[in-house]
Amino acid sequence: MRSPEELRHNLSRAILHVRSGHATSRRVLADALRLSPSTTGYYVDQLIASGHLAESGLEQGRMGRPKRMLRTVPGAGWFAGIEFNAERVQAVRVDFSGAQTRTLTHRLPEDADTASVLQEIARLITELHEGRKGALLGIGIGAPGLIDPAAGVGVHYAFLPGWRNVPVRAELAKHFEVPIILKNNLRVIALAERWFGGGRELDDYVILGPRRGFGIAVVKHGRLLDGQHHATGEIGRWVWPLNGEGGEMQQALCSAAVWRRLAGVTSTAPLPGDLRAALQSLAQVDGEAWQGVVNDYARVLGLLHLLLDAPAYFLHGPLTALGRRFCTDIALQTARLMPALKDMPPNIVASSLGDDAGALGAASHAMEAWQPRS
Amino acid sequence: MRSPEELRHNLSRAILHVRSGHATSRRVLADALRLSPSTTGYYVDQLIASGHLAESGLEQGRMGRPKRMLRTVPGAGWFAGIEFNAERVQAVRVDFSGAQTRTLTHRLPEDADTASVLQEIARLITELHEGRKGALLGIGIGAPGLIDPAAGVGVHYAFLPGWRNVPVRAELAKHFEVPIILKNNLRVIALAERWFGGGRELDDYVILGPRRGFGIAVVKHGRLLDGQHHATGEIGRWVWPLNGEGGEMQQALCSAAVWRRLAGVTSTAPLPGDLRAALQSLAQVDGEAWQGVVNDYARVLGLLHLLLDAPAYFLHGPLTALGRRFCTDIALQTARLMPALKDMPPNIVASSLGDDAGALGAASHAMEAWQPRS
DNA sequence: ATATCATATTGCGATATTGAAATATATGAG
DNA sequence: CTCATATATTTCAATATCGCAATATGATAT
Structure with a gap:
């Protein structure tokens, strides 16, 4: 598609490739995106202008003009990743360059219920931000049990009392005006493995x-x-x-x-x-x-x-x-x-990832879904 | 992509959708291709001009302007599908609209060897064409055992004496100047199920x-x-x-x-x-x-x-x-x-498909791989 | 009848992306 | 020092594709 939507999609793909470290220069990025070098250069210019990417020196190959290395700008924003089950809520803060910059864990009391879990999630997201700069760009949630990802609803989870058709996204949207994206526990771990493992x-x-x-x-x-x-x-x-x-x-x-x-x-x-x-x-x-x-x-x-x-x-x-x-x-x-x-x-x-794999994966999910504004 | 290659790819995608019967009008085709109606109209005009598609009357829906129905032109060419194992070679002729128009089966003798199988395949393809009009556009082969699809080589099959690293594509290319495409037996059946089952x-x-x-x-x-x-x-x-x-x-x-x-x-x-x-x-x-x-x-x-x-x-x-x-x-x-x-x-x-599922699938494979010339 | 609505196709100006050529920067040979 | 070769980036005219508006067609309500 040649729509503005597709342009934004391509820009976000470019960022994902640079962040992953697979694409280090315009030329390599062009190969990764399967776009022409000219188009890719145009994208990179835009993303540098918007503050999402930056050049970080040159790298000389065996021959020819050196690559102008690209990297994502850590300060361009951050993503929150949450994973929870009946025992604990885990939260990680991942900056725009994909680095994990804070990790929080909250053990839930024995009698935790739906409301207290949601409240705790909101509290942890706020706490992740304390004392740091940059804008929150997206929230990813890894939820246990049966999920409706499209609706952002937790359908059923046996080990949390009253956890039935919980409108997780809608509840959190009251506190945070960013995209909120929900996925099953194990599935976000698969994403964590792709990004960090x-x-x-x-x-x-x-x-x-x-x-x-x-x-x-x-x-x-x-x-x-x-x-x-x-x-x-x-x-x-x-x-x-x-x-x-x-x-x-x-x-x-x-x-x-x-x-x-x-x-x-x-x-x-x-x-x-x-x-x-x-x-x-x-x-x-x-x-x-x-x-x-x-x-x-x-x-x-x-x-x-x-x-x-x-x-x-x-x-x-x-x-x-x-x-x-x-x-x-x-x-x-x-x-x-x-x-x-x-x-x-x-x-x-x-896996080389620890107990926070789920939260990391949830953050990855938010990163993958993110798109630049305009 | 804006390349001519991508244009051809889109044209062939358009044909596949029309042939499958999923896309019946320009508008529906646009949705299926995930392209805009205007672009799709442009494609359809080209394909009608080149004789691959035709309009076949109007169909009135519940409301609004009637659809101008699209169909593939049967006479625009045909595909050969071959499947074989140690016992028999099967061949089907499929016209450009995806209709099976001829089926041939040849039982192999007990002492069949590599050369006789290849010869029989070539003979059947020629026989498929006898008495019919239209150009052969592609050949699909479903081969047993281990395959190298990229090279078009049958690597190994235990039940045919001497079947080791057989250059199937190269051999057939001596007789037929069309794309020849090789795939495992069971895999072409999966394609047959998609197209015909x-x-x-x-x-x-x-x-x-x-x-x-x-x-x-x-x-x-x-x-x-x-x-x-x-x-x-x-x-x-x-x-x-x-x-x-x-x-x-x-x-x-x-x-x-x-x-x-x-x-x-x-x-x-x-x-x-x-x-x-x-x-x-x-x-x-x-x-x-x-x-x-x-x-x-x-x-x-x-x-x-x-x-x-x-x-x-x-x-x-x-x-x-x-x-x-x-x-x-x-x-x-x-x-x-x-x-x-x-x-x-x-x-x-x-499966609703019979014993010729493999050959049909091989033909489907050729259909899917086909692209218009210029 | 006539207005209004829903859907299908066409025309056109705007633009995202390309291919080809030009430019930049390195290595190595003579 | 100069030239050939190799790789990376930039420039730019050409064009495939888009969004939008216009047009076409018929259903339904008034």
Whole structure:
């Protein structure tokens, strides 16, 4: 399209490429945008004039005229990223150049309800800004449970009392006059991986999210897959064992269940306050319980890898505390259980992002959606 | 882009939309192309002048000026679609309006080799044209085994002696001076489903292909998924049983295995000459063997549906001879085995396309790739 | 009848984007 | 020092495409 809308879209694409560090000069940016160098130069001039981009010196290649390096201007504004569940609200401030400049966490009380969560989100966004300059450009929210992204509504979430058809966007719009964008928890993590994690170089990857339940997010051709019932990746609800009946896989493979199995406690035992720390202390264990967990994960990865054939599987959530050995053991065992994968074991990596992956991803979402004014 | 290349691309997109029947007038076409009505009018004028499109009367809607209906001109040329495996070569002729106007099948002798297959393909393409008018515009090939689509080379196929690194495109280019385009068997079937089958209205669907082996093709956002090792959908190589070791799923679920189980013969028994007919005669059976097969397929569909959440699963290959009951039984059993799917059972349908789906898909591939000359 | 509304197509001036050529800056060979 | 080659950016006329206004056609209400 040749509409002004399309121009703005192209300008924002240009900024995304420069921010990501993939495009460093006008010429490279032109290739990335699949636009001509002349057009790209015109864009860059506009964006420099509007204060969104700046030149940062020259870089000499092997030959020829040096590149005039481009970067995004940190002070051109900032984005708020929020992720929450029944236990906590996390908030990050990301400046216009994509740097994480502040992180806040608020533990929710046991009796938190819908109103208090919304209030807390608004409070954290305000607090993110305190003492800093620059304009808020957008708010991204990663919300748990079932979401209606178009309406900006949280449809249902079992672990927060009264969380049904909550108009998150509308409520926050009372306090902040910027675009507010809502997405599922696991899906924003997929975005975080693209911007801040190992997905930077990849067009295809899979997020493994064993947390309270067990879902996965699949990115193919740079796009998150979404299904008819928004149930894509809901593999936590597979029957378990795989050729049995009754139970759900997430009962055996969610983070709490893995801790229980490794710690050797019954399912009625209380969970530790800090699951991540508790798991870390178990990262060196071995024996039957460890093998059992690895084996179960390998079964799942085998199925996934022959179906999705992704170049990387990023493990997220508390189980990353189990360290690299957990991932390599699973990959090895996958190749053993699934002979077809002998020569192409899945590349499983613990995400380099921490517990704030969701909030970072929410901020990424806001960054991706942002467009210059006119 | 303002390039002539992009203009041609848009013209071919316009033709694809008109041919598919989705776009019936200039206005509707503009929406489909996401271009402005004025631009679209300009395109349509050009394409009418070049003889690719024609107006076919008016259609009065509920209100307003009637649509000036558009259609593709059948005589503007034709496409050849070829699919083959170790047993037969199939060829279809599809005219410019997307109508299948001729179908040829050639059974290969037991001792067929690489050269004879290539020769037969060339002969069939020539025969497709006999007695008809119009120019050949493109050739699509659906080839079995491992393919290098970019090079137009058949890399490997176990069931044809000497089929290794066969330069299919180069060989055929000696006889035909039109674009020749190569794709995997199952993948062209996915295209056939989009153009001629139930995928016309769908952006997302899955092809189930239990034939010699068992692979699936997944279409999401209108695009076929492809993986790092071109192994996306190779679920026939899942271990079987699912939580066991050793065997591959396709040994139990490929079309021949299903026939054996339903017919109650051992795995050493010879296969019937016409597997499809043999299966059709078994479509009314019931009892343990039937339940067993349905159960196994339901296990697989349950896993797939919670992962892909597709609105439709199209069954292809000989097993379609088992009729609608086979599909509905599987869907029912899936919902039973996988409680999470109780309210969203998979929509499994026997493809409306017959044995020539592959050849039709190959022709579709050629149609999609075609672009007007200048 | 006639006004008004909804939709489809055409015409035209405005503009976003291109391709080609010109310019800028580096390396290396003779 | 000069020339050839390589890469990056800038300039500019040419044009594909857009938005908008005008025109066409018929449905419905008054």
